[in-house]
Amino acid sequence: MLNINNLHVRIKDNGIEILKGIDLRVNPGEVHAIMGPNGSGKSTLAQVLAGRETYEVTQGEILYEGKNLLELSPENRAREGIFLALQYPVEIPGIANSYFLKASLNAIRRHRGQEELDAMDFLSLAREKMKFIKMDESFLNRPVNEGFSGGEKKRNEILQMAILDPKLAILDETDSGLDIDALKIVAEGVNALRRPDRAMILVTHYQRLLNYIVPDYVHVLSGGRIVKSGDKGLALQLEEQGYAWTEGGV
Amino acid sequence: MEPLTLQLEQDFSSSGFSRHPTWLTELMKSAFVSFEDKGYPSPREEAWRYTNVVPMTETPFRFVKDSKFSGVSKDKIKHFVADIEGALCLVFVNGFFQPQLSTLQGLPQGMILQSMAEALKTHSHLVRPYLARFADYREHPFVAVNTAFIHDGLFIFVPKKTVVKFPVHLVYFSASEGQETVTHPRNLFVVEEQGQLQLIESYAGEGTYWTNTVTEIVAGSRATVDHVRVQKEDLKATHFSSVFSHQAADSHFHSHLFSFGGHLVRNNTHVILGGEKSDCLLNGFFMGQGQQHVDNQTTMDHASPYASSDEFYKGILKDQAQGVFNGRIIVRPQAQKTNARQSNRNLLLSEEARMNTKPNLEIYANDVRCSHGATVGHIDEEQLFYLRSRGLDRHISYDLLTYAFAREIIQKVPLEGMGRSLECDLFQYLHGETSQKVPSAALPFSRGPQRTV
């Protein structure tokens, strides 16, 4: 599904290299966790996958379902089934959550050749998903993320994911800032979306999340490279010993 | 001498003063003398630093004296009438009241609503105490010109404790028909103690013309006045508009300005908080594109203690448009416990668009709270990416963020029909289709059954 080969990425503005040769292969049905110290490049990787234009790929390639992902605009990646839950969801005053969600969903449905949902059908879909992730309906009428608490913003990302129904979901620290109950709800939401034809990449600092969403693989990203990969046991080991021992060796 | 000055002098000397009461003739003469003495404003004056009027003085805009109906149809006017339930609609063509295009019914007892021309004949004693009292022609040369040419407009008098339940919608339409003309509409709205009034003033037209309008609003104690001004002039037109308001104690004045059209535009709002605990909301949105020059001047004069003012202006500029915001707050020595806020935020959609914004605070009292802020920026890249990462086209995301920016101002307008109509206007001006009504389905914010946005 996703094949990243020797990916080098730098910041367009100042030329600073952040990712220094990433290799990663994600198959349908798999859940990959990416852990690693602050500033190691996890969010950079996530944003590059979603098409953020402030970064520049200087070497390597990303293949998504066999196609060159780097040629697609952010909107076309979304329509092809890539979803990024942002570490810091953006506030957009003046646009209602419901309008945003409906417009997004219909853009994606059009691309898939599906009929657009009208206001009523959309509303019942949104209600159903909100009930599932225990989010109050009033959030539909509020401007996108404006004034939402940290946890509410994260939940809103999960709501978007549930409605947009992606093939490859990348969750960048969606667990940070969530209380225990919210964490469980989000994890349940994510688990409900697990399917043989869908893959997920979870960026997280906490082993805790991986108790709820059991990953197939765990990778450690450090200094712009994946320095260690393993199964869920790796996360436990990291929790006990920190990142220091991963340095210097693969 | 400038062609415009020559034309003004010629038109002024041939005005028929004989029909006016003496006090009015004197006022008009004195205003004209003041204009002649002072001349046109120069860029050396702070208030005119960014707006050059020299090019416009090359055009001899003619004052059309006869009120003959110029053949503008009801259908044409309909485009410029906001769909507001129950509103009274008063139409003026080339500055003169057109009863056959207007709807007038069911005024509350004691309320007076008349064309200014009529009011000067029949209610001169009610007009005289207020006319030119707050619109200072000695300070403002174009207000002087307007005053010298007072001929028509609207006069409203709301007596004590009278609540006017329907909004009053004024539509000024100019049709220049081949020659460059000027109109000088003059409105006076007097709302006595505890009275309530909602007003909408719209300006539109076709051709090359100059609208030079002045509105005076007098709010008595505990009165409430909502005032919406919408300017959709021809993109070749020059539009100068001034609103002067005076508020007595505990009164509320909420003013909403929307400026879309015009080639050279100057929107001036001058508020005097003359009574204790009076409050004012000054809400403004302006948009400029092509070669438009849009200048916004505001003066918030805190002349009494415990008054509060909240001023919020936003501008969107495209292409080579130029915008100006000059927001003056004066807090007089006696105006202790003043609470004044001012903010001006501007969105530039091109590299060539220019915005000059300047807060201007003159505070002479010591126990006051004043805040101000101004920003000039582009579409936020993070917001743009966020929308695109959810599947929305780049240009749709861009438009959405632009609407969202303006929406904050539109949402403050109390009349719902007005909000919708303004959203249509915004859509049309952003997409360069200014002649047609937009189907509501095309609007990103059209209010669905559950009022989603």
Ligand SMILES: Nc1ncnc2c1ncn2[C@@H]1O[C@H](COP(=O)(O)OP(=O)(O)OP(=O)(O)O)[C@@H](O)[C@H]1O
């Ligand atoms: N514009 C910039 N200029 C310089 N450095 C930048 C810029 N943007 C990002 N960086 C750096 O890139 C590095 C990678 O950042 P990234 O956000 O990918 O880290 P992360 O692994 O997600 O960290 P965290 O765990 O704290 O979320 C950081 O050192 C960051 O400071």
Ligand SMILES: [Mg+2]
């Ligand atoms: Mg990060």
